[in-house]
Amino acid sequence: MQNILNFTREKLAGWLEDNGIKSFRAGQIFKWLYLQQVNDFESMSNLSKDLRKTLAAHFSIPRLTVEKRQISEDATQKSLYQLDDGQQIESVLIPEKDHYTLCVSSQAGCAQNCQFCLTARGGLARNLTVAEIVSQVRDARYDLMAQGIEPLQLSNIVFMGMGEPLANYNNLVDALSIITDTDYGLKFSTRRVTVSTCGLVPKITQLGLETEVNLAVSLNATTDDLRTALMPINKKYPLNLLLETCRTFTMKPRKKITFEYILMKGVNDSEEDALRLVKLLSPIKAKVNLIPFNAHPESQFKCPSKEAVNAFLTCLLDHNMTAITRKSKGADILAACGQLRTKNGVPEARVPVKNS
Ligand code: SF4
Numbered sequence: 001m002q003n004i005l006n007f008t009r010e011k012l013a014g015w016l017e018d019n020g021i022k023s024f025r026a027g028q029i030f031k032w033l034y035l036q037q038v039n040d041f042e043s044m045s046n047l048s049k050d051l052r053k054t055l056a057a058h059f060s061i062p063r064l065t066v067e068k069r070q071i072s073e074d075a076t077q078k079s080l081y082q083l084d085d086g087q088q089i090e091s092v093l094i095p096e097k098d099h100y101t102l103c104v105s106s107q108a109g110c111a112q113n114c115q116f117c118l119t120a121r122g123g124l125a126r127n128l129t130v131a132e133i134v135s136q137v138r139d140a141r142y143d144l145m146a147q148g149i150e151p152l153q154l155s156n157i158v159f160m161g162m163g164e165p166l167a168n169y170n171n172l173v174d175a176l177s178i179i180t181d182t183d184y185g186l187k188f189s190t191r192r193v194t195v196s197t198c199g200l201v202p203k204i205t206q207l208g209l210e211t212e213v214n215l216a217v218s219l220n221a222t223t224d225d226l227r228t229a230l231m232p233i234n235k236k237y238p239l240n241l242l243l244e245t246c247r248t249f250t251m252k253p254r255k256k257i258t259f260e261y262i263l264m265k266g267v268n269d270s271e272e273d274a275l276r277l278v279k280l281l282s283p284i285k286a287k288v289n290l291i292p293f294n295a296h297p298e299s300q301f302k303c304p305s306k307e308a309v310n311a312f313l314t315c316l317l318d319h320n321m322t323a324i325t326r327k328s329k330g331a332d333i334l335a336a337c338g339q340l341r342t343k344n345g346v347p348e349a350r351v352p353v354k355n356s
Contacts (some may be wrong), residue, residue, distance in 0.1 A: 004033065004059035005131035005138070008177045009184060021051060021145050028248055030184035033061065037142050037151075063142070064135045076330030079140075082106065085130060087125050091136040092162050093154070094329050100144070101156040104136050107163025114218070114231045116262060116293065116301050119162045127168040133175035136161075137186055157188055160196045160216070166203035176211055190214075196260065201237040201245045208250035215249060216258040216289075218258070221268050222276035230267075239280065247284045256285045256322065263309055264293045265302040274315035287322035 007015065009030050013023035023049065032044045041047075041056045067088060068080040077093040087108040094101045111124035129288070141151035157179060159165040165172045172195070177187045179195060196216035197204060207215065221227035227234040234242075246257050259281060263269045281288070290313055295303045304312075309325055315321040 001060050002058060003129070003131040004029075004061055005134050005178075006129055008130070009181060010172050010177075012308075016064075016176055021054070026052065027184045029055070030178075030181065033131075034138060034178070034181075035187070036037075037138070039063065041245065062130070062131075062135075064139050067107065072330040073205060074182060074329050078330060079136075080112075080264045080284075081136070089132070089136075089162055090130065091140065096156075098153075098223075099156060099172075100140075100154040101158060102137060102154055103158050104106050104133060104163045106133060106159055106165040106168050110163045111167065111229070112164050112233055114220075114265065116220070116230060116299065118296070118298070124163075127171060128163070130171045130178070131136075131175045131283065133171060134178050134186070136180075137179055137188075141186070147258055152187065154189065156192045156194075158194045158196065160194075164198055164200065165195050166200040166207065169203050169206065173207075173210060176213060180211075180213070194258065196233055198233050199237050199242045200233065201241055202243075204245050204249060212252065214255065214258065215251070216260055217246060217276075219259045220262050220264075222273050222280055222326050226268060243280055243284060246286075256287045258289055259286055260289045260291060262291045262293050263304050263312060265304040265308070267301065269304045269308050270311055271315060274312045276320060277315060277318075278319040281321065288316055288324075290323060290325045292325070292327075310319035 004012070008078040009026050012029060013026035017023045018027055028046055029044065032038045036043075038044065039061055041052045041061070044052055044055075054336070063298035064081040064083075066079055067082040070078045075095045079091055079093070081089050081091070083089065089105040089108050091105055092103040094103065104122075105128065107127050109122045110119045113120045137154075137157060141154050142155055145151045158351070159172070174192065177193075179188050180190050181187070182189070190212040191214070194216050195207060196218060198218050204215065204217075211229070218231070219227075220236075221230055222239075224234060224238050227239060249257060251257070259278065261268070277288070290309065292309050293299075293301050293303045295301065313325050314324055
């Protein structure tokens with residue numbers, strides 16, 4: 001029995017054709033799965049009895065198993081899901097003024113070992129399947145529906161949960177095709193879906209050529225020495241290569257790449273850092289999200305003062321950069337950026353901290 005949520009519409013159409021069934025039925029089935037949110041084939045009333053029987057004999061339509069749900073003071077909701085093989089993943093539903101954003105995981109754990117990130121501590125367990133990625137979104141909409149909330153209010157997706165999405169590229173792209181299928185799938189506009197990467201250069205280029213979703217790059221440093229100390233991927237794909245790849249990234253004319261910059265006290269928050277950032281990003285259509293580090297007892301890194309954050313932001317704005325400070329939500333339940341993890345943490349290595 002296969003999980004039908006692993007199938008893109010194209011692949012499902014192929015399966016139907018192989019089994020002597022008209023391929024347009026794939027669209028009808030998708031509408032039941034992703035718009036009507038049904039859990040069984042019996043409910044698919046515009047399909048013949050025979051087809052419903054055939055589908056039920058070959059496919060299942062499971063939901064993710066919720067292990068734990070936490071709601072933070074600011075109403076951010078973190079869901080811990082238990083997967084079939086015992087792995088656990090988290091996703092975070094963030095209420096905004098007039099919509100919801102879902103922060104989605106792409107891997108169980110992560111192999112990238114960014115030093116400021118709790119997910120990195122347990123290493124990589126495995127890639128998520130297409131169904132496991134898509135189900136985080138589908139189930140979040142289902143839960144909203146159950147609370148009497150219009151499910152389409154969940155309109156924004158960010159791949160900033162556990163894992164490096166571009167390290168699970170094929171499943172990511174299949175999941176994106178279901179998420180951004182505006183006729184039959186989950187109906188997210190590509191303008192409202194963002195994939196965030198630590199900098200897997202070849203896959204960045206591929207993503208630009210094969211999809212229309214937004215790109216975010218987790219940058220966090222302005223010199224190779226510091227970036228390699230914070231993010232080991234920088235050894236393989238150093239700043240000049242990463243930024244040149246971003247400069248030539250294929251995207252629609254008015255789009256910009258988001259550069260996330262986690263501000264860590266005494267590490268990367270000086271005026272020199274801000275000025276170097278301006279210089280590095282000036283050839284690129286860029287906007288900068290400054291994220292004050294979410295301090296927690298297990299980390300050597302600290303959150304900079306409000307004054308330091310404001311000074312950094314002012315420096316960027318004074319040099320005509322598009323930049324904002326993003327307040328992480330859900331910090332009290334460890335749902336904020338870099339705080340997602342399940343279990344099996346290991347200690348972080350030391351990164352030199354300047355006195356400031
Ligand atoms: S920041 Fe992202 S890429 Fe880096 S270790 Fe954490 S989950 Fe992986």
